Amino acid sequence: MKNKLLTVIFALGTVIGFSQNKNIEILNTQNDKGFIVSVINNSSVQQEVTLTIVPTNLTGYKEPITKLVPSKTTIEIIKLFFIKNKGGSFSTKYSYKPSLTEKEKIAYNKKLEEKIKNDIGNIEKGIVVFSKDGCSRCHYTTSFLLDNNIDFKLINVTKDDKQNLFMWELLKKENPIIKNLTMPVILLDGKISYNIDDLKGFVGKLKNN
Numbered sequence: 001m002k003n004k005l006l007t008v009i010f011a012l013g014t015v016i017g018f019s020q021n022k023n024i025e026i027l028n029t030q031n032d033k034g035f036i037v038s039v040i041n042n043s044s045v046q047q048e049v050t051l052t053i054v055p056t057n058l059t060g061y062k063e064p065i066t067k068l069v070p071s072k073t074t075i076e077i078i079k080l081f082f083i084k085n086k087g088g089s090f091s092t093k094y095s096y097k098p099s100l101t102e103k104e105k106i107a108y109n110k111k112l113e114e115k116i117k118n119d120i121g122n123i124e125k126g127i128v129v130f131s132k133d134g135c136s137r138c139h140y141t142t143s144f145l146l147d148n149n150i151d152f153k154l155i156n157v158t159k160d161d162k163q164n165l166f167m168w169e170l171l172k173k174e175n176p177i178i179k180n181l182t183m184p185v186i187l188l189d190g191k192i193s194y195n196i197d198d199l200k201g202f203v204g205k206l207k208n209n
Helices: 102-115 136-147 161-174 199-206
Strands: 002-011 014-016 024-030 034-041 047-056 065-069 073-082 088-098 127-131 153-156 185-188 191-193
Touching (some): 024 047, 024 088, 065 073, 102 153, 127 136, 153 161
Antiparallel strands (some): 002 088, 034 073, 047 065, 047 088, 127 185, 185 191
């Protein structure tokens, strides 16, 4: 799940907005009554978006709003209204997570199955992702790579004891005292990365390799 903070300041007749990122964007449109807040889903799958607003001198908001936003779609989330003769401001925090439709799940799983390998082959070249079942960070990584047509090999260590052992052998060569880790483990041209704090930033750079 991704979390973003958006602060927008308005004086009557003036709009200052900050867009967010590629997958999800917040769009603010002004009219004579106030503002229409919409969500743009640029990703290839449906997303569940939760929006929290703290308004000043604006009405229309009571509690966090959660909406399913289909892929490649813009939907209106809320209308905020001016209080007479006052400017308005609000801060917004939003989060989102994939909520695939059945059709999207089938398509995603089919693409993912094509990447699953029982034999890694040459680990000194290309991208290898070690993942496990139920790992949201692993899902984010593979989804990003698939969405951006980045070639990679996928090893599910939950289902393959041999490859799980191989992964730990690689990790212990890098760090002999390692006992715990945060998945995924990623090999890039033979260089191993694990416990990746800024996963989004790390995976984003793979686009340029």
